[in-house]
Amino acid sequence: MQENKIVTLLSDFGLRDVYVGVMKGVIAQINPQLRVVDLTHQIPPQNIVAARFSLMNAYPYFPEGTVHVAVVDPGVGSHRKAIAIQLDSGFLVGPDNGLFSGILSQTREIAVVELTNPQYWQTSAPSSTFHGRDIFAPVGAHLASGVPLEELGEKFDPITLVQLALPKTKVTAVDIVGCIQYIDYFGNLITNIAAAEVQGKTWSVVVGNEVLLGSQTYSDGQLGELVALIGSHGWVEIAVNGGSAQSRLQLDWGAAVEIRLMG
Amino acid sequence: MQENKIVTLLSDFGLRDVYVGVMKGVIAQINPQLRVVDLTHQIPPQNIVAARFSLMNAYPYFPEGTVHVAVVDPGVGSHRKAIAIQLDSGFLVGPDNGLFSGILSQTREIAVVELTNPQYWQTSAPSSTFHGRDIFAPVGAHLASGVPLEELGEKFDPITLVQLALPKTKVTAVDIVGCIQYIDYFGNLITNIAAAEVQGKTWSVVVGNEVLLGSQTYSDGQLGELVALIGSHGWVEIAVNGGSAQSRLQLDWGAAVEIRLMG
Amino acid sequence: MQENKIVTLLSDFGLRDVYVGVMKGVIAQINPQLRVVDLTHQIPPQNIVAARFSLMNAYPYFPEGTVHVAVVDPGVGSHRKAIAIQLDSGFLVGPDNGLFSGILSQTREIAVVELTNPQYWQTSAPSSTFHGRDIFAPVGAHLASGVPLEELGEKFDPITLVQLALPKTKVTAVDIVGCIQYIDYFGNLITNIAAAEVQGKTWSVVVGNEVLLGSQTYSDGQLGELVALIGSHGWVEIAVNGGSAQSRLQLDWGAAVEIRLMG
Numbered sequence: 009m010q011e012n013k014i015v016t017l018l019s020d021f022g023l024r025d026v027y028v029g030v031m032k033g034v035i036a037q038i039n040p041q042l043r044v045v046d047l048t049h050q051i052p053p054q055n056i057v058a059a060r061f062s063l064m065n066a067y068p069y070f071p072e073g074t075v076h077v078a079v080v081d082p083g084v085g086s087h088r089k090a091i092a093i094q095l096d097s098g099f100l101v102g103p104d105n106g107l108f109s110g111i112l113s114q115t116r117e118i119a120v121v122e123l124t125n126p127q128y129w130q131t132s133a134p135s136s137t138f139h140g141r142d143i144f145a146p147v148g149a150h151l152a153s154g155v156p157l158e159e160l161g162e163k164f165d166p167i168t169l170v171q172l173a174l175p176k177t178k179v180t181a182v183d184i185v186g187c188i189q190y191i192d193y194f195g196n197l198i199t200n201i202a203a204a205e206v207q208g209k210t211w212s213v214v215v216g217n218e219v220l221l222g223s224q225t226y227s228d229g230q231l232g233e234l235v236a237l238i239g240s241h242g243w244v245e246i247a248v249n250g251g252s253a254q255s256r257l258q259l260d261w262g263a264a265v266e267i268r269l270m271g
Numbered sequence: 272m273q274e275n276k277i278v279t280l281l282s283d284f285g286l287r288d289v290y291v292g293v294m295k296g297v298i299a300q301i302n303p304q305l306r307v308v309d310l311t312h313q314i315p316p317q318n319i320v321a322a323r324f325s326l327m328n329a330y331p332y333f334p335e336g337t338v339h340v341a342v343v344d345p346g347v348g349s350h351r352k353a354i355a356i357q358l359d360s361g362f363l364v365g366p367d368n369g370l371f372s373g374i375l376s377q378t379r380e381i382a383v384v385e386l387t388n389p390q391y392w393q394t395s396a397p398s399s400t401f402h403g404r405d406i407f408a409p410v411g412a413h414l415a416s417g418v419p420l421e422e423l424g425e426k427f428d429p430i431t432l433v434q435l436a437l438p439k440t441k442v443t444a445v446d447i448v449g450c451i452q453y454i455d456y457f458g459n460l461i462t463n464i465a466a467a468e469v470q471g472k473t474w475s476v477v478v479g480n481e482v483l484l485g486s487q488t489y490s491d492g493q494l495g496e497l498v499a500l501i502g503s504h505g506w507v508e509i510a511v512n513g514g515s516a517q518s519r520l521q522l523d524w525g526a527a528v529e530i531r532l533m534g
Numbered sequence: 535m536q537e538n539k540i541v542t543l544l545s546d547f548g549l550r551d552v553y554v555g556v557m558k559g560v561i562a563q564i565n566p567q568l569r570v571v572d573l574t575h576q577i578p579p580q581n582i583v584a585a586r587f588s589l590m591n592a593y594p595y596f597p598e599g600t601v602h603v604a605v606v607d608p609g610v611g612s613h614r615k616a617i618a619i620q621l622d623s624g625f626l627v628g629p630d631n632g633l634f635s636g637i638l639s640q641t642r643e644i645a646v647v648e649l650t651n652p653q654y655w656q657t658s659a660p661s662s663t664f665h666g667r668d669i670f671a672p673v674g675a676h677l678a679s680g681v682p683l684e685e686l687g688e689k690f691d692p693i694t695l696v697q698l699a700l701p702k703t704k705v706t707a708v709d710i711v712g713c714i715q716y717i718d719y720f721g722n723l724i725t726n727i728a729a730a731e732v733q734g735k736t737w738s739v740v741v742g743n744e745v746l747l748g749s750q751t752y753s754d755g756q757l758g759e760l761v762a763l764i765g766s767h768g769w770v771e772i773a774v775n776g777g778s779a780q781s782r783l784q785l786d787w788g789a790a791v792e793i794r795l796m797g
Contacts, residue, residue: 016559018552018555022456022457023286023311024311024313024456025311026310026311026325026326026329029279029308029309029310029329030328030329030332032308033277033332033337034332036277036306036308036333036337040275040334041275043562045559046554046555047552047555048549048552048554049549053457063552065552065556066556066559069560070559070562070563071562071563074559074562082513135501135502135503136500136501137503141332142503192550192553193547193548193549194548194579237662238662239663240661250580250608285719286549286574286575286576287574287576287718287719288574288718288719289544289574289588289589289592290718292544292572292573293595296571296595296600297595299569299571299596300597303569303597304538307571317776398764398766399763399764400766404595
């Protein structure tokens with residue numbers, strides 16, 4: 009058995025119940041040497057867009073061979089596929105609902121299988137409501153322990169993977185129109201406009217009646233002031249120094265954001 | 272020292288303070304090889320019924336030899352006993368207040384001791400308010416490191432363990448009356464009526480003015496529709512597809528639930 | 535590489551985003567043998583006083599050589615120093631904003647460096663908003679893996695460390711006036727008056743119109759009754775048996791508390 013491999017867990021299960029603890033027990037029953045790291049279990053319930061964003065931002069920071077198990081799964085018990093994906097430097101396990109489309113936009117998959125081999129499940133009669141425990145966590149533990157992907161089920165053509173259609177940015181010579189793709193715990197509004205679009209330029213963000221000149225860091229603004237900056241994920245972000253931009257601007261997931269380029 | 276043994280922690284301490292982190296520090300001081308897994312620290316404050324349910328549902332999913340330390344302890348500093356219990360396939364450590372009665376209804380204890388030997392505590396003068404740090408976590412770490420149960424204190428007759436009296440279901444040929452024994456993070460209402468009572472039958476749940484036909488999975492209902500199903504713990508459960516049954520029905524812990532059997 | 539060393543993490547990042555998970559990924563990339571323990575990630579946003587208190591109370595319970603990485607960092611991206619501190623029995627890593635002044639009031643530092651060597655960072659071009667990922671977590675992982683402190687940057691005189699000025703208690707022969715320095719998840723009000731000031735004496739706490747005789751434990755009061763006691767951290771604490779003293783008394787961080795000594 010391989011030692012010290014990491015299995016990460018991401019879900020919308022919250023931390024109040026033992027659902028997450030039980031997945032860790034199942035993993036330890038299969039291979040007590042594995043390390044489990046929580047990405048988050050507070051994805052807003054059934055919010056696949058937030059899960060996609062979170063996975064995409066976490067993926068590059070884990071060691072080669074890490075297995076990411078993600079369970080935000082509104083379709084559990086219905087006909088959506090359960091899948092595992094092999095990448096250059098790691099593995100993804102979860103429902104086929106677009107959850108992994110952010111990572112796949114940045115890293116090409118090597119192979120994809122549908123999880124049809126019950127030998128690697130917790131039980132050959134999985135519950136209809138908790139595939140995290142019965143299928144995804146045990147499959148993740150077996151992958152991290154060295155079981156080859158093709159053992160887990162039937163390969164299929166990645167072209168048929170469910171895509172999550174995110175609105176694209178509209179870019180002209182003078183402005184970029186995008187949207188808010190994620191709102192974090194601090195109330196920072198993270199747009200889908202990439203750093204590369206504005207780097208080396210003078211730019212400002214138009215939100216409501218405010219025009220914010222792009223700056224470097226939170227504390228560039230006075231305490232309580234709105235600032236626009238490149239966030240740590242590499243996206244244009246709107247923040248309040250020492251406060252919540254979400255509360256201030258009353259904007260929600262998906263709201264439009266315009267950037268004006270000034271050369 | 273034994274390697275890779277697991278100590279689980281369950282409490283109502285929340286995650287805002289360092290109480291849980293400190294218990295992990297104490298465990299690591301005793302044996303840095305032990306793995307610690309959080310079951311949950313968000314048991315509603317002093318809710319022994321919720322703790323009992325959570326432990327009972329997590330226990331079967333952990334490897335042999337796992338030590339479960341549970342600290343939901345309204346009587347800390349009073350005359351309740353501090354105990355450790357040896358089972359077929361693991362150990363339980365915590366206050367004697369009925370916390371473990373769910374597990375003990377499914378697995379027989381082998382031996383029970385009162386924790387009277389301060390040699391295995393964090394300090395021979397424990398605080399009166401934080402036995403999790405001073406007694407339970409260190410005793411759990413020692414047990415997981417191979418210290419025999421009888422070293423920890425005096426054996427006593429399990430018959431004198433505090434019992435948590437849960438209402439029993441009333442079963443007739445045509446219906447079953449039970450209650451809600453747990454409400455999870457999603458607002459799913461989990462009854463105390465076991466799957467075995469309804470399996471292979473046609474059944475429906477009566478709640479308020481609604482009659483819900485028993486179905487297979489959350490997504491059997493339309494989005495936003497109430498469904499009754501067998502949950503992943505093996506109990507009849509009332510849920511809303513994509514929503515919260517608790518908010519919809521405004522029912523609380525302990526509320527009565529009736530199931531009608533139709534053969 | 536050293537095995538089983540512990541890196542603790544404390545922050546105000548919350549648990550909703552992947553910020554904490556990403557720091558753990560960065561640590562595992564550097565040394566997969568390290569154990570990571572969360573102290574808490576729910577320090578109230580930018581509350582350095584709460585972080586200072588939490589670190590001070592957790593520090594003594596961890597094994598020798600533990601590295602504590604703390605990221606409550608309102609000044610991220612501004613001119614505050616990034617630092618690492620070597621102590622008798624462990625290491626501290628984080629921003630120089632007074633976060634560590636509680637620990638340093640109890641344990642003397644051996645050496646202090648400013649983190650100026652990018653060789654031990656995640657990237658030589660750190661983001662301006664997430665030094666937890668880019669500087670503090672990787673430096674913590676390298677320290678725990680045996681890199682000597684002086685490798686990490688320039689030593690400087692500890693006398694220039696930023697001090698967090700907390701109000702001092704005023705002690706006379708008949709009373710002690712202090713303040714509330716921390717409010718925990720249960721709503722317990724923890725004062726800055728040390729156990730040593732009242733031990734062996736008869737004492738009472740005056741809050742609003744209430745006079746509370748110092749007692750031993752939460753359950754010394756009737757259910758729902760206010761009690762004053764020595765908390766598990768070693769400070770005088772005001773609590774409600776089975777409830778929240780904060781809700782009851784409507785007191786906030788920093789509120790004054792008077793203790794009357796009766797010999």
